[in-house]
Amino acid sequence: MSASLPAIILAEPQLGENIGAAARAMLNFGLTELRIAAPRDGWPNPAAEPMAAGAFEAGVQVTVFDSVEAACADLGYLVAATARPRGMEKPVTNAGGAVDWLKAQASRTGVMFGNEAQGLHNDHVALCDAIMTYPVNKAFASLNLSQAVVVFAHAWGEAAGQGGRFEGTDAGVGDVASREELVGMFEHFEYELERAGYFYPPDKTPLMTRNLRNAFIRGQWTSQEVRTFRGAVKALAIGRGKARIKRED
Template sequence: MADHRSPAIILHSPQLGENIGAAARVMRNFGLTDLRLIAPRDGWPNPAAETMSAGAFGAGVTVSVYETLPEALEGITWLAAATARLRGMEKRVGDARDAAETAHARLRAGKSAIMFGAEKSGLPNDAVALSDFLMTYPVDPDFKSLNLAQAVCVFCSEWGRIALGPRGDDEAVKAGLGALAPRDELYRMFEHFEEELERAGYFFPPEKTALMKDNLRAALIRADWTQQEVQTFRGAIKALALGRGKARVIRED
């Protein structure tokens, strides 16, 4: 039976039901059961997905559907983004084996997820910015045409090699650290931080706001935040905001 903490597979804006079903099929082959869909183009449930799944949905693969990325990241403490382009962000980068090994080493730390983009457009930059790790495959540069379900298969096979084959003891969480913060809590912290930066006039010029937010999130995400650290940082943001308000009152007087 698959470990309930094994990685979730997130499909961001998938287009074809066939790819969803094929992804579910290969997931179940390698012991993965948590499939999360963000805004599937053709809705859910999808008969084409059922046909391609070869019974995977009845064999344990569960499907959760979300409208937005933050909702889909509930409970996630480590996120890898599958991308062919490194996007100019300072991120840890590796292949499917690296991603699988990291996710497996973090089993005791919480739940990981591997995120894949839409068939035509891949992942949007704001989704990549929220990831801890960029997973890229060493494909032939002259032919990079990898189907979505095939991309999922590459990772799942590496996960199965580690999780279902002979293995040693899991690596523990870093000694002394508390529970890692789920990604949805981090997202709310980012929004809180960015709201105060907006009020302070930090995002200038306006046309660079999205890029500046992506860069801030990419930098902050590398810190491996615990839940306590998130609470502390949000308290600090609130204190700074209150302090700025007091300073404004003093100047007005």
């Protein structure tokens, strides 16, 4: 399984905080292999721990290398994350495209991120097969290192995972009410409104009714909500329990 997950390679990172935050972001979306090439402040780095929020203990494996080249040595396909054009003839894609390309490889793969000060060196981009870039605001293009990692990790998670839906079934629109239930509710509601003298002047009744129905329809109510609302209408109209009024109808 690990052979099919891309390694995340941090090329000469500076701040332990960013390494920790990158590890957390990776594990949030199921990535577990973190390679740190020539970290400025060495490794382990105590500044990484609080930002990792337990990611190292929970599954992110870290390997430290002396150089970026060494960190890539066993990989067969590499993507460079960079916001700047490099004048190099390499295919360029976005985060989702990079995921597709990575998943298509039979070899071990990696995604390389540059350091906080300069991003990736051209020499390191040249080691890669493809460039991944994000649609950044040109006036404010420099992403935090761990933010760059989470954008990729999320794209990986989308391709690998649940398509952005909860696995549970208790959220989301389910059990949408039928038109029959809705019309029954409308007629009940309108009957009580009519009885209460709501529709005035009388010639406006069709318009007012239609507007009300449209407002409810847009809500895509469930059957349960229809029942709840009918109970509310009934309660308003005739009261419940001791407040119940006697009517002939």
